Amino acid sequence: MTRYVAYATDGAPRLGAWIGDEIVDLGPDPDRLTDGPAPPANASRHPAGEARLLPPLRRASKIVCVGRNYRDHVGEKGMVVPERPMLFAKLANAVIGPGEAIVRPPSTAELDLECELGVVIGRRARRVAPEQALDAVFGYTIVNDVSARDHQRDDGQWLRAKSSDTFAPIGPCVVPREEIGDGSGLRITSSVNGETWQDSSTDQMIFAVAAIIAFVSANITLEPGDVVATGTPAGVGQHQDPPRFLQPGDVVRCEIEGIGVLENPVTAA
Numbered sequence: 001m002t003r004y005v006a007y008a009t010d011g012a013p014r015l016g017a018w019i020g021d022e023i024v025d026l027g028p029d030p031d032r033l034t035d036g037p038a039p040p041a042n043a044s045r046h047p048a049g050e051a052r053l054l055p056p057l058r059r060a061s062k063i064v065c066v067g068r069n070y071r072d073h074v075g076e077k078g079m080v081v082p083e084r085p086m087l088f089a090k091l092a093n094a095v096i097g098p099g100e101a102i103v104r105p106p107s108t109a110e111l112d113l114e115c116e117l118g119v120v121i122g123r124r125a126r127r128v129a130p131e132q133a134l135d136a137v138f139g140y141t142i143v144n145d146v147s148a149r150d151h152q153r154d155d156g157q158w159l160r161a162k163s164s165d166t167f168a169p170i171g172p173c174v175v176p177r178e179e180i181g182d183g184s185g186l187r188i189t190s191s192v193n194g195e196t197w198q199d200s201s202t203d204q205m206i207f208a209v210a211a212i213i214a215f216v217s218a219n220i221t222l223e224p225g226d227v228v229a230t231g232t233p234a235g236v237g238q239h240q241d242p243p244r245f246l247q248p249g250d251v252v253r254c255e256i257e258g259i260g261v262l263e264n265p266v267t268a269a
Helices: 031-037 071-077 130-136 148-156 158-163 211-215
Strands: 002-010 014-019 021-027 045-048 053-055 063-067 086-090 102-104 116-120 137-142 168-176 186-193 195-202 227-229 251-256 260-268
Touching: 002 021, 002 031, 014 031, 031 116, 045 102, 053 168, 063 168, 086 158, 116 186, 116 211, 116 251, 137 227, 137 251, 137 260, 148 158, 148 251, 211 227
Parallel strands: 063 227, 102 260
Antiparallel strands: 002 014, 002 053, 002 168, 014 021, 021 045, 063 086, 116 137, 116 227, 137 168, 186 195, 186 251, 251 260
16 A cells, blocks of 8 residues: 655655655655655655654645534534535644644633544546546545634634644545545544544545535635545544543544554643
8 A cells, every 4th residue: 555645854844655664755845745656766765663754735725624524423413414514624724744742722621633534635626526526536634623612612613713723633644545445434533542532434424525525616626735624423522421622641543444543642832
């Protein structure tokens, strides 16, 4: 399996292909990711454990997110199933990579996680039909849609709650669509300090990847390198009994079958 990464050893960020226990260097510009470059014959190689992984999508023009898109999550919220995808956005300032700290702002006491399948756009998509929507997909990654629940509730809209600095961990890699298919049937889990919070399947999605891309692109042109986060399953801290929220010192782990593990510590501001 080939997994594309942005990484650094002791210099500037580079693009790599994570193959086995090595990272094969693909050049100095990680933003060429969606070009799908092949390793040159004389490419340098690095032990994966010696490389620092960076956010694989550092300069997405937009991160489009879908709310309430898992049947089990809608059920735990006591909400009705939505008739169409519920869209919101996260801003680029929120993006961090594997191992970087999620920083809890002093303004929130209700910091929560949301493990999500991230769809990486590889081809410009404008008003595409569902039948052609997957042609616009380069691959898949993991997104943790970190959320300040009290800000969601108090603000009446989600910008501050979803786009505060460090609220969008992405990674650890991007797996090409050819190896994941349409994104269905993947186990998706999250844990905090080793304790499982979420354990579900992307089969629980109300709107599948192709339907989401078609819906988004009807009004919002998707460009190569953009990310679409497809919603989270049941088990987030807000809906546990009693509610539980992330604290400084916690370690958050998001895992999706076929992609890998995205792990981030939580720190105080």
